[in-house]
Amino acid sequence: MKAILIARVSTEEQKEAGNSLPAQVARLEQYCQRRGFEILQICSFDESAYKSKRTEFDKIIDFILEQKEKIVVCCDKVDRLSRNVFDKRISALYEKALSDHIELHFTSEGQIINSKISAVEKFQFGISLGLAKYYSDAIGDNVKRAIEQKLRNGEWISKAPYGYVNKTVNDTSKEIVIDDYAAHIVRKAFELYATGAYSMALLCKKMKDDYGISWTVSFLDKVFKNHFYYGVMVVKEKQYPHKYPPLISQALFEQVQDVKKSYNKKKYKYAGKPYIYRGLIRCAHCGLAITPEKHKGFVYYHCTQYNGKHDAKWLREEEITRQLATVFKRMQMPLEIAEQIKETLEQTHKDKIEFQKQHYDKLIKEHKSLTSMLDNLYMDKLKGRITESEYDRFYQNLRGEVTDIAIRLEQLQEADDNYFITTKHIIDLANRSYDLFVSSEVEEKRVLIKFLLSNLQLKESYVVWEANKPFDVLLENADYTLWRI
Numbered sequence: 514m515k516a517i518l519i520a521r522v523s524t525e526e527q528k529e530a531g532n533s534l535p536a537q538v539a540r541l542e543q544y545c546q547r548r549g550f551e552i553l554q555i556c557s558f559d560e561s562a563y564k565s566k567r568t569e570f571d572k573i574i575d576f577i578l579e580q581k582e583k584i585v586v587c588c589d590k591v592d593r594l595s596r597n598v599f600d601k602r603i604s605a606l607y608e609k610a611l612s613d614h615i616e617l618h619f620t621s622e623g624q625i626i627n628s629k630i631s632a633v634e635k636f637q638f639g640i641s642l643g644l645a646k647y648y649s650d651a652i653g654d655n656v657k658r659a660i661e662q663k664l665r666n667g668e669w670i671s672k673a674p675y676g677y678v679n680k681t682v683n684d685t686s687k688e689i690v691i692d693d694y695a696a697h698i699v700r701k702a703f704e705l706y707a708t709g710a711y712s713m714a715l716l717c718k719k720m721k722d723d724y725g726i727s728w729t730v731s732f733l734d735k736v737f738k739n740h741f742y743y744g745v746m747v748v749k750e751k752q753y754p755h756k757y758p759p760l761i762s763q764a765l766f767e768q769v770q771d772v773k774k775s776y777n778k779k780k781y782k783y784a785g786k787p788y789i790y791r792g793l794i795r796c797a798h799c800g801l802a803i804t805p806e807k808h809k810g811f812v813y814y815h816c817t818q819y820n821g822k823h824d825a826k827w828l829r830e831e832e833i834t835r836q837l838a839t840v841f842k843r844m845q846m847p848l849e850i851a852e853q854i855k856e857t858l859e860q861t862h863k864d865k866i867e868f869q870k871q872h873y874d875k876l877i878k879e880h881k882s883l884t885s886m887l888d889n890l891y892m893d894k895l896k897g898r899i900t901e902s903e904y905d906r907f908y909q910n911l912r913g914e915v916t917d918i919a920i921r922l923e924q925l926q927e928a929d930d931n932y933f934i935t936t937k938h939i940i941d942l943a944n945r946s947y948d949l950f951v952s953s954e955v956e957e958k959r960v961l962i963k964f965l966l967s968n969l970q971l972k973e974s975y976v977v978w979e980a981n982k983p984f985d986v987l988l989e990n991a992d993y994t995l996w997r998i
Contacts, residue, residue, distance in 0.1 A: 514550055514616075515550065515551045515552075515585070516550035516551065516552050517585070517586050518542070518554070518555045518557075518587050519586065519588045520534050520537035520538050520556070520557040520558075520593065521534075521537075521557070521593045521594075540620060540621065541555075541588075541620060545587060548585075556573045556576075571602070574602050584615055586616070588617070588618070591619050591638070591641040591642060607638075610626040610628070611627075611628055611630075622641070624637065632990040635986060635990070636987065639983040639986030640986070642982065642983065643983035659917075664748060664753045665753065666756075667756035669741075669757070674736075676691065677690065677691055677695075677741075686909075686910060691757075696760050698720065698724055698726065699736060699760050702716065702720065702733065702736060702737075704765070705719065706769050706772060707768040707772060713730045713733050717730055717733055734773075737769050737773065740752065742759060743762060743765070743766045744759040744763070788805040788955075789959065790805065790833055793962060793969050794814065794970065794971050794976065795970050795971070796825065796970065796971055797971060797977060798816070798823050799816065799821070801816055801817055801819060801820060802817075803815065804816070805830070811829055812830040814827070814829075814833060814971065815828070816971065826973055826974050828971060828976075833976055837966075837976065838950055838951055840966070840988070844946050844965075844984060851940045883911055883914050886911055887908070890904065890911065939983065943987050949961055964981070965980065965984050966978045966979065966981065967981055
């Protein structure tokens with residue numbers, strides 16, 4: 514058969530780990546030579562496998578689907594194709610393989626997807642896609658944790674707000690400093706509005722007349738809402754004290770908020786009752802949210818039929834729980850199959866573990882080097898080789914690098930530990946989902962439903978749903994009498 518080879522990279526780390534494009538192509542060519550495949554085309558490109566827009570990959574998919582004869586698509590690993598379990602391109606290739614139009618060969622993992630694969634192999638492929646997404650998500654989580662650490666250290670992570678300016682210090686580090694003229698304007702705006710004598714529109718006009726700046730009401734409102742000016746950063750509704758000089762006092766900030774509130778009506782928040790399925794289920798007929806109501810001690814769920822009567826059924830909460838419990842019951846698999854899958858997946862992902870070890874060792878070496886430099890710097894200070902100010906400047910730079918590496922080491926170790934337990938966690942969660950569901954409180958039940966299922970709808974007297982990946986593969990295999998087919 515003829516073969517199309519696909520090689521992809523997206524980060525420098527992959528290149529360092531032996532996953533460069535030439536390295537992947539060489540392994541794929543050797544694989545085809547051993548199997549006797551004729552190479553039809555080699556496709557190598559640098560593109561993220563996680564984003565929805567993938568121009569180069571789309572061209573390759575089109576080329577594959579245009580072939581009239583059965584071909585082999587060779588890729589180093591599953592994650593070279595995609596790190597997104599919802600990628601429709603992968604579904605298209607998967608369906609083509611099951612219908613015997615193509616074969617998918619993942620050479621380094623020893624996986625072959627064709628029309629003859631067993632239910633276990635289908636499940637392993639689904640888990641591989643899920644783990645590829647997890648690995649990418651874990652990197653994103655590490656970035657988020659690094660940002661979180663910067664915020665805890667009082668460092669702003671974005672462009673400085675009006676009144677401050679981003680400035681490069683000592684040709685290396687970046688800092689936020691006060692812009693004296695802009696800071697004066699900010700203070701004046703707060704002070705004037707706090708008197709209650711100005712509307713926002715009138716204050717914008719005064720700022721234009723006095724300082725020649727053209728502020729809109731929306732920009733002025735943004736300034737007044739910014740806690741940064743009295744020493745607090747707000748990121749995703751969470752507050753962090755920052756290390757930069759404040760422009761105003763918190764008392765002045767609160768005074769401005771009180772004046773603003775006097776111009777607005779107060780908003781009231783609805784306090785919902787703890788119904789299990791509130792907001793989780795929609796009507797399959799009209800798409801409206803299913804509403805819970807309590808009658809004679811029982812909770813019923815029904816469509817409001819605001820968009821027109823359609824003989825909507827009322828379903829008791831206990832019946833919905835019973836129906837969903839049967840879904841979680843079906844997710845359980847034979848223990849011997851679970852152990853086999855765990856063992857297989859650990860073998861096929863050893864290369865990722867090795868890469869993490871190499872990166873960890875590299876960071877340890879850099880950490881030791883920087884620590885040694887700090888020691889030498891201190892000795893230079895004691896012996897008078899450098900001045901006090903020079904010592905402080907070099908120390909801050911080196912100390913910052915040591916802290917960053919320490920954070921990255923902690924994150925890498927955490928990602929490494931998480932990686933080892935992910936496969937086991939997925940399988941164990943599936944096997945325990947029924948017991949967890951029937952024994953949990955309201956909030957725990959809601960979390961479990963959202964994690965395993967999606968698109969819940971009430972259709973007549975039945976709840977229909979879609980299973981999230983990779984649990985959908987598990988439920989598909991539950992319909993077979995035997996796991997091995």
